[in-house]
Amino acid sequence: MSQKRFFQDQLYGFLPTDIDGLDMLIELALDIRWSWNHAADKIWKHLDPALWELTHNPWIVLQTVSRNQLERQLADPAFKRRIRELIAEREQEAIATTWFQQNHTHAPLTCVAYFSMEFMLTEALTIYSGGLGNVAGDQLKSASDLGVPVVGVGLLYQQGYFRQGLDQNGDQLAMFPYNEPGQLPLTPLRLPDGEWLRLKIDLPGYPVWLRTWQVQVGRARLYLLDSNDAANLPVHRGITSELYGDGIDTRIKQEIILGIGGWKLLRALGLKPEVCHINEGHTALVILERASDYMKEAGVSFEEALAVTRAGNHFTTHTTLSSSFDRFNAATIEQFLGSYARHDLGISLNRLMGLGRETAGNENEPFNMGYLAFRGCGAVNGVSRLHGEVSRRLFEPIFPRWPTPEVPVGSVTNGVHMPAWDSELADNLWTKTCGKERWKGTLDTLEQDICCLSDEALWQFRNQSRDKLVSFIRERWERQLNISGYPTEMVEMAKRVFNPKVLTLGFARRFVPYKRTNLLLHNPQRLIHLLTNEQRPVQLVVAGKAPPRDPAGKSLIRQWIQFIQQYHLYDHVIFLSDHDIFLTEQLVRGVDVWINTPRYPMEASGTSGMKVLVNGGINLSVLDGWWAEAYSPEVGWAIGDGKQYGDDVDQDATDANALYNLLEHEVIPEFYERNAADIPERWVKKMRRSMATLTPRFSSNRTVREYTEKYYLPMAERYLQRAANRGEQGIRIANVQAELNNRWYGLSFIDVKATAIANGYLFHASVFFNGIDPEKVCVEVFANEERGEEPVRVKMTGQPHEQYHEFSVEITTKRAVSDYTVRIVPAYENISVPLENNLILWQR
Numbered sequence: 001m002s003q004k005r006f007f008q009d010q011l012y013g014f015l016p017t018d019i020d021g022l023d024m025l026i027e028l029a030l031d032i033r034w035s036w037n038h039a040a041d042k043i044w045k046h047l048d049p050a051l052w053e054l055t056h057n058p059w060i061v062l063q064t065v066s067r068n069q070l071e072r073q074l075a076d077p078a079f080k081r082r083i084r085e086l087i088a089e090r091e092q093e094a095i096a097t098t099w100f101q102q103n104h105t106h107a108p109l110t111c112v113a114y115f116s117m118e119f120m121l122t123e124a125l126t127i128y129s130g131g132l133g134n135v136a137g138d139q140l141k142s143a144s145d146l147g148v149p150v151v152g153v154g155l156l157y158q159q160g161y162f163r164q165g166l167d168q169n170g171d172q173l174a175m176f177p178y179n180e181p182g183q184l185p186l187t188p189l190r191l192p193d194g195e196w197l198r199l200k201i202d203l204p205g206y207p208v209w210l211r212t213w214q215v216q217v218g219r220a221r222l223y224l225l226d227s228n229d230a231a232n233l234p235v236h237r238g239i240t241s242e243l244y245g246d247g248i249d250t251r252i253k254q255e256i257i258l259g260i261g262g263w264k265l266l267r268a269l270g271l272k273p274e275v276c277h278i279n280e281g282h283t284a285l286v287i288l289e290r291a292s293d294y295m296k297e298a299g300v301s302f303e304e305a306l307a308v309t310r311a312g313n314h315f316t317t318h319t320t321l322s323s324s325f326d327r328f329n330a331a332t333i334e335q336f337l338g339s340y341a342r343h344d345l346g347i348s349l350n351r352l353m354g355l356g357r358e359t360a361g362n363e364n365e366p367f368n369m370g371y372l373a374f375r376g377c378g379a380v381n382g383v384s385r386l387h388g389e390v391s392r393r394l395f396e397p398i399f400p401r402w403p404t405p406e407v408p409v410g411s412v413t414n415g416v417h418m419p420a421w422d423s424e425l426a427d428n429l430w431t432k433t434c435g436k437e438r439w440k441g442t443l444d445t446l447e448q449d450i451c452c453l454s455d456e457a458l459w460q461f462r463n464q465s466r467d468k469l470v471s472f473i474r475e476r477w478e479r480q481l482n483i484s485g486y487p488t489e490m491v492e493m494a495k496r497v498f499n500p501k502v503l504t505l506g507f508a509r510r511f512v513p514y515k516r517t518n519l520l521l522h523n524p525q526r527l528i529h530l531l532t533n534e535q536r537p538v539q540l541v542v543a544g545k546a547p548p549r550d551p552a553g554k555s556l557i558r559q560w561i562q563f564i565q566q567y568h569l570y571d572h573v574i575f576l577s578d579h580d581i582f583l584t585e586q587l588v589r590g591v592d593v594w595i596n597t598p599r600y601p602m603e604a605s606g607t608s609g610m611k612v613l614v615n616g617g618i619n620l621s622v623l624d625g626w627w628a629e630a631y632s633p634e635v636g637w638a639i640g641d642g643k644q645y646g647d648d649v650d651q652d653a654t655d656a657n658a659l660y661n662l663l664e665h666e667v668i669p670e671f672y673e674r675n676a677a678d679i680p681e682r683w684v685k686k687m688r689r690s691m692a693t694l695t696p697r698f699s700s701n702r703t704v705r706e707y708t709e710k711y712y713l714p715m716a717e718r719y720l721q722r723a724a725n726r727g728e729q730g731i732r733i734a735n736v737q738a739e740l741n742n743r744w745y746g747l748s749f750i751d752v753k754a755t756a757i758a759n760g761y762l763f764h765a766s767v768f769f770n771g772i773d774p775e776k777v778c779v780e781v782f783a784n785e786e787r788g789e790e791p792v793r794v795k796m797t798g799q800p801h802e803q804y805h806e807f808s809v810e811i812t813t814k815r816a817v818s819d820y821t822v823r824i825v826p827a828y829e830n831i832s833v834p835l836e837n838n839l840i841l842w843q844r
């Protein structure tokens with residue numbers, strides 16, 4: 001990076017520019033690869049140990065230290081040599097052949113744009129709330145490791161999500177510290193002539209200026225937008241203040257900035273992604289802007305542009321509740337997008353509303369962003385196998401008359417970025433066993449390598465990890481008590497709480513009802529009994545934020561804190577405030593067991609439990625989300641049996657008792673049963689299996705490879721095919737679609753017959769086509785999956801007659817003839833059915 005370039009990149013330009021070597025430090029500080037690669041930590045610590053400890057933000061350290069200190073350090077040849085090495089390593093990494101290059105050299109995929117409302121990358125960039133941001137951040141980091149060409153697109157919130165304080169009553173306090181852009185590890189996006197790239201978009205009656213930023217994430221990039229531009233009206237400057245802030249109007253404005261502004265930003269940068277990954281319905285408006293952009297480029301209509309571009313749009317849904325989707329009423333859509341629909345898309349408000357409604361013409365229905373995402377994408381997935389199933393039920397309404405298993409939702413199970421969540425101890429252990437480059441390839445050999453680790457090595461690793469956590473908890477707890485104004489004796493006691501030898505359980509997540517964050521408190525006496533057993537004591541660390549405007553969530557936190565106070569359990573239970581990425585890191589690195597108690601089947605995936613895997617922690621969880629596919633008795637513990645019971649069963653009581661029983665009869669004894677070398681053999685065996693078999697599977701490395709091969713690559717091809725020759729294929733698709741829509745009502749079965757033949761049946765169907773081209777549909781015999789039999793879809797072949805067409809097919813089967821039905825579904829131009837066309841006609 002030249003001096004000139006660096007000077008331009010500074011927002012405030014107060015860094016001295018003439019110190020030799022400073023440009024290298026800047027390069028390192030502005031690549032948040034430091035959030036998972038800790039090779040340079042010592043450098044920052046050396047420059048300002050106290051500030052480094054408090055912020056873990058190299059960029060702040062660099063901007064804060066004195067000119068003298070910088071000059072002095074950079075004059076030290078050893079220091080400078082180390083920096084040169086780090087720069088060389090970084091450059092080496094940037095040109096090293098990656099998994100993507102090795103496996104997909106000639107793929108027509110040059111750019112995937114990943115749109116998300118939140119990204120959780122580092123505590124130095126607080127633009128996230130929880131799991132959704134975690135998924136986005138970790139996948140971006142893995143895309144960097146694997147060399148998959150992904151750019152993230154998000155919002156830069158001036159305040160982000162609230163920070164949590166707790167008072168002595170256990171009441172949650174919400175704080176909103178300001179995200180000072182000059183202190184965040186990002187730079188303004190500048191045009192070649194140095195002008196800051198700002199975008200203008202229209203909100204009702206007034207244009208809004210958006211500022212643009214870039215975050216370097218290893219090889220990948222994250223682009224951010226905000227509306228706090230001095231040229232804007234105050235009402236507009238505040239749009240991007242808070243993540244999930246109050247009010248439906250703010251929400252839609254944020255979504256317009258992200259979806260519409262985000263696509264404009266990519267285009268202004270000259271990027272033309274083949275694939276657009278829509279992470280949760282919030283970001284679905286990009287579908288409209290991408291289509292609008294294509295309309296101008298190819299001179300086609302909105303419907304034609306949508307038929308082309310949706311082949312390159314992918315939607316990942318994250319919720320298990322239909323109430324979680326953003327819904328906007330027609331007046332809101334008219335206010336904010338009415339003019340955009342008419343002028344930019346050339347469609348009526350009604351057509352736009354139709355894209356977000358279950359029934360296009362139903363004027364009472366609001367606009368559902370999840371539905372827009374479905375209608376504007378070429379593929380959809382849920383985030384675990386179980387969540388795929390749940391989502392098929394959730395989206396059933398927009399596929400009327402289609403069997404639930406055919407609702408087009410696939411699944412890619414989430415994973416976490418192991419290099420970001422492992423502790424230094426874990427990193428050392430894994431490096432010794434599996435090598436430094438272990439997270440960058442296909443992870444095939446990890447299982448074998450980890451299986452070779454001795455009991456001694458593993459148990460020592462575990463003890464050291466727990467030890468570190470206990471020190472952290474003591475420090476943090478002391479600080480928390482001080483801040484909340486507790487008496488000195490109490491603060492003094494914090495220095496001695498917990499015991500590094502005691503079984504340590506962890507539980508941290510958002511305090512929302514379905515997570516059942518208070519299930520452990522179901523029977524307080526039983527919990528106390530388990531915790532305080534003198535021979536086999538247990539300690540539990542808890543953390544979590546309740547949504548700031550949710551009194552019920554806040555009362556759950558209060559309940560924990562009052563429980564601890566009432567029974568004076570400070571030596572056994574600690575509630576740490578301000579759950580964030582940093583706190584999670586400390587917890588998942590040290591706990592022996594990570595507990596998760598969602599109400600089945602409400603946890604789409606859950607990711608926090610995956611973070612303990614690499615660190616040798618073991619999961620104890622309801623068989624929901626990822627754990628439903630990860631669990632076996634060799635790797636952890638399961639609460640319940642992965643079934644949903646009716647309302648007459650008190651599920652909470654049943655699950656709580658199962659949880660207490662597991663702790664009492666399995667977890668605690670296994671931890672405290674020691675051999676002659678003081679090693680809990682059964683425990684270590686579980687730990688080893690969990691590390692060896694689950695870490696590779698629930699790594700975001702696997703997730704990103706799966707997205708790439710299952711979706712990004714084929715979707716890029718499909719999109720390019722449709723877009724070729726100014727959207728020729730897309731235009732045909734739109735035409736057939738319109739034709740089918742117009743004539744489908746008259747399509748009918750005249751007669752359907754099944755005759756028994758040897759080993760099966762011969763099916764006959766005569767069909768009246770009402771002018772529809774038979775080549776554009778598929779007449780098929782269908783049978784549901786049943787009694788362990790696979791579902792059946794067999795295409796019938798046809799003969800034209802004067803008035804109608806005759807179709808027939810022979811089927812070899814032992815199933816009853818009543819299992820089979822004949823049906824007609826759209827089939828043309830390789831479209832995805834029913835996602836792109838949900839028409840269907842059943843024989844009966």
Ligand SMILES: *Cc1c(COP(=O)(O)O)cnc(C)c1O
Nearest residue numbers: 130131509580581584606607608
């Ligand atoms: C990992 C993480 C989450 C997500 O945890 P779940 O298991 O999905 O509930 C939420 N918040 C933070 C700060 C995290 O690190």
